[in-house]
Amino acid sequence: MIESKNQGYSGEINVDHDWRRSVAPTRRFSVIWRRINGGVLLRAGSLMGFALVIAYFALAAPGFLSVGNIANVLEQSAILGVLSFGLTIVMIAGGSNVITGGIDLSIANNLGLSAAVYAATLKIGQPDLVALGLTLGTGLAVGILNAIAVVGIGILPLIATLTVANICAGFELVITQNTVLQANSPFLTVLAGNGPFGISTLAYLLLMVAIVLIVAIEFTPFGLRLYAVGGFRDAALASGLSVNGYVAASYILSGICGSIGAVLSVALLSGSSTGSGDMLLSAVVTALLGVVFSRRLVPTISGSLLSVLFIGFLINGFQLTNISSYWVNGVEGLLILFAVATTSLVRRTEA
Amino acid sequence: MNSDPSSAAVPETIVQWLRRSSSLRYTVVLAFLLVFAFLSVKAPGFLTVSNFANILLNNFTILAIVALGMTLVLSTGGIDLSVGTGIDLSSLVFISLVSVHQSLPVAIGGGLLGAVATGGFNAFLIGALRIVPFLATLGTLFIGESVQQLATNGGQPIYLITGTLPSWFIYIGHGSLFGVPFPLWLAVALMVAYYLLTERTAFGRNTVALGANPSVAWYSGARVRLTSAIVYLLSAATCGVAGIVLSATIKAYVPLSGNAYLLDAIGATFIGTTLHPEGRPSVIGTMLGVLLLSIVTNGLLLIGWNFYWQQVGTGVLIFFVLAMSFIGRRLRG
Numbered sequence: 001m002i003e004s005k006n007q008g009y010s011g012e013i014n015v016d017h018d019w020r021r022s023v024a025p026t027r028r029f030s031v032i033w034r035r036i037n038g039g040v041l042l043r044a045g046s047l048m049g050f051a052l053v054i055a056y057f058a059l060a061a062p063g064f065l066s067v068g069n070i071a072n073v074l075e076q077s078a079i080l081g082v083l084s085f086g087l088t089i090v091m092i093a094g095g096s097n098v099i100t101g102g103i104d105l106s107i108a109n110n111l112g113l114s115a116a117v118y119a120a121t122l123k124i125g126q127p128d129l130v131a132l133g134l135t136l137g138t139g140l141a142v143g144i145l146n147a148i149a150v151v152g153i154g155i156l157p158l159i160a161t162l163t164v165a166n167i168c169a170g171f172e173l174v175i176t177q178n179t180v181l182q183a184n185s186p187f188l189t190v191l192a193g194n195g196p197f198g199i200s201t202l203a204y205l206l207l208m209v210a211i212v213l214i215v216a217i218e219f220t221p222f223g224l225r226l227y228a229v230g231g232f233r234d235a236a237l238a239s240g241l242s243v244n245g246y247v248a249a250s251y252i253l254s255g256i257c258g259s260i261g262a263v264l265s266v267a268l269l270s271g272s273s274t275g276s277g278d279m280l281l282s283a284v285v286t287a288l289l290g291v292v293f294s295r296r297l298v299p300t301i302s303g304s305l306l307s308v309l310f311i312g313f314l315i316n317g318f319q320l321t322n323i324s325s326y327w328v329n330g331v332e333g334l335l336i337l338f339a340v341a342t343t344s345l346v347r348r349t350e351a
Numbered sequence: 352m353n354s355d356p357s358s359a360a361v362p363e364t365i366v367q368w369l370r371r372s373s374s375l376r377y378t379v380v381l382a383f384l385l386v387f388a389f390l391s392v393k394a395p396g397f398l399t400v401s402n403f404a405n406i407l408l409n410n411f412t413i414l415a416i417v418a419l420g421m422t423l424v425l426s427t428g429g430i431d432l433s434v435g436t437g438i439d440l441s442s443l444v445f446i447s448l449v450s451v452h453q454s455l456p457v458a459i460g461g462g463l464l465g466a467v468a469t470g471g472f473n474a475f476l477i478g479a480l481r482i483v484p485f486l487a488t489l490g491t492l493f494i495g496e497s498v499q500q501l502a503t504n505g506g507q508p509i510y511l512i513t514g515t516l517p518s519w520f521i522y523i524g525h526g527s528l529f530g531v532p533f534p535l536w537l538a539v540a541l542m543v544a545y546y547l548l549t550e551r552t553a554f555g556r557n558t559v560a561l562g563a564n565p566s567v568a569w570y571s572g573a574r575v576r577l578t579s580a581i582v583y584l585l586s587a588a589t590c591g592v593a594g595i596v597l598s599a600t601i602k603a604y605v606p607l608s609g610n611a612y613l614l615d616a617i618g619a620t621f622i623g624t625t626l627h628p629e630g631r632p633s634v635i636g637t638m639l640g641v642l643l644l645s646i647v648t649n650g651l652l653l654i655g656w657n658f659y660w661q662q663v664g665t666g667v668l669i670f671f672v673l674a675m676s677f678i679g680r681r682l683r684g
Binding site: 149153154155156158159160162163164165166167169170171173174177178281284285288324326327328329330331332333334336337340341 | 430480482489493498505618661663665670673674681
């Protein structure tokens with residue numbers, strides 16, 4: 001069942017682009033580099049960078065390290081965090097190759113659609129439980145659609161999820177008529193309020209979702225098999241894993257993460273919002289940046305949590321030191337390029 | 352089945368019939384005809400000359416130009432997510448120069464330069480640093496957004512005052528030659544140029560080789576990194592033309608408006624791959640894909656679907672055509 005790659009034009013987008021990997025002779029440099037272990041260095045460097053950024057803002061902006069501000073950063077990062085967890089799971093099961101591997105570009109529009117469903121259900125007078133059920137159902141349905149498209153039909157994940165994203169955006173517009181639907185309910189008030197120690201409930205929820213997923217993905221046989229499927233598909237097939245099942249499960253989990261993010265977003269903004277699709281790129285950035293926070297340079301939930309907090313602190317620090325928010329996108333763009341350039345350099349020399 | 356004498360002896364299964372490459376190749380043509388027939392019956396005023404002129408000018412032109420660059424990029428096995436940045440930056444520079452009364456060559460040159468800067472950045476990241484195209488162009492897209500926000504004070508559009516515009520500016524967006532609108536001439540000229548480039552030159556063969564198998568292309572002496580660098584430059588420059596036409600048509604620069612073309616351009620190219628015998632992106636296929644998308648958008652509008660349902664409709668249509676395309680590819684093995 002071993003399929004050889006690249007026989008003729010298969011229509012696959014070749015992300016690997018490393019046409020010289022097999023050609024380059026083993027250089028002494030790479031042997032030394034391997035001994036130093038670039039991955040560990042990179043991870044240490046990234047953590048150090050994180051620490052430096054925090055140290056800088058702590059000095060430059062008084063109150064940056066106060067409990068209230070940290071809780072504020074956690075609250076603001078909750079939605080993006082849950083989205084990037086979903087993406088991370090898809091990337092784990094799909095492998096490191098961004099395009100032929102796994103990616104879920106529909107997750108942000110899924111959030112928009114699910115949030116619209118929640119707000120619209122409340123609007124027609126249904127209780128929270130029904131709204132919650134329908135919202136999670138929407139996320140599940142989007143996840144299943146992605147799974148069918150990618151695993152069942154075999155459309156490239158990038159293209160498949162991009163199309164599903166467009167369909168979600170269309171349905172969201174149909175529901176909201178491109179307006180903001182207000183939503184208020186007892187459950188949303190609890191979510192938007194503060195929990196113990198005066199820290200926002202959303203902050204607790206982010207940490208809770210993170211802990212559940214870290215346990216499920218990094219400490220259970222299921223998680224290990226997800227990594228096996230993404231890491232070496234043929235080996236996973238040969239050892240009897242239901243590869244298609246795991247990949248499908250990853251898209252469904254990602255769909256559910258999208259709708260959990262939607263519930264948090266409805267609570268935070270007291271309603272649906274237009275333009276939630278814009279969160280996609282930030283979610284991709286955080287999931288990719290999470291890779292440099294893991295020891296083996298693979299996507300991990302804990303790495304994504306760190307990277308979401310890193311970006312959260314960065315944006316917060318910008319606000320506190322009065323740096324224009326227009327810089328945020330550009331800095332995120334540079335961070336992607338940095339993360340990708342360094343990880344591919346390390347991988348190349350380790351290979 | 353009975354029309355084909357060779358298969359008359361042994362009845363073939365449906366799978367075998369589908370496998371004969373020609374049957375699935377024409378899924379798009381079939382979808383096209385079905386959509387066309389449906390709209391002709393259902394949509395009032397669809398089958399009129401003026402409506403087709405309208406489709407070609409308003410729905411087809413700019414997407415077609417953007418999709419040409421995307422076709423070239425996709426045929427090398429890469430992807431360009433920053434087409435929107437190319438469109439926007441060219442539009443920004445072009446409109447800014449026109450608003451301070453610069454001459455035609457300066458304004459157009461400046462606009463194209465804005466787009467080429469985007470492409471040059473991509474080419475550097477992909478060709479020199481060997482960053483994966485998906486991520487490199489994603490980074491460019493982000494940086495482009497920041498640049499636009501910083502340049503426009505957070506996303507303020509630039510509108511031109513209609514009375515004072517030079518005649519050449521009006522001509523780019525609204526002029527016509529032999530009764531055909533100028534933007535359409537431009538799109539057709541680019542189409543011919545891209546067709547010749549991809550199908551008739553050594554460079555075109557190299558891009559296809561690169562898409563089929565980069566290692567083999569490298570072994571056989573193709574200048575892989577140079578080729579991919581040029582491809583991203585060309586794609587951005589083409590988006591620059593689209594940006595100039597777009598801003599001349601609406602007489603304004605609207606920040607971050609180029610991204611709307613990304614999915615449609617990718618969708619049209621993939622719809623086009625179903626038409627090609629090897630299933631690879633091709634200029635003619637892409638143009639048919641763009642035509643299909645523009646006819647659907649126009650038709651749904653005529654039927655009376657509002658903008659929101661149109662988006663659902665085109666999304667579902669692209670989904671089904673892609674599904675057919677990938678099922679076909681799987682059947683062919």
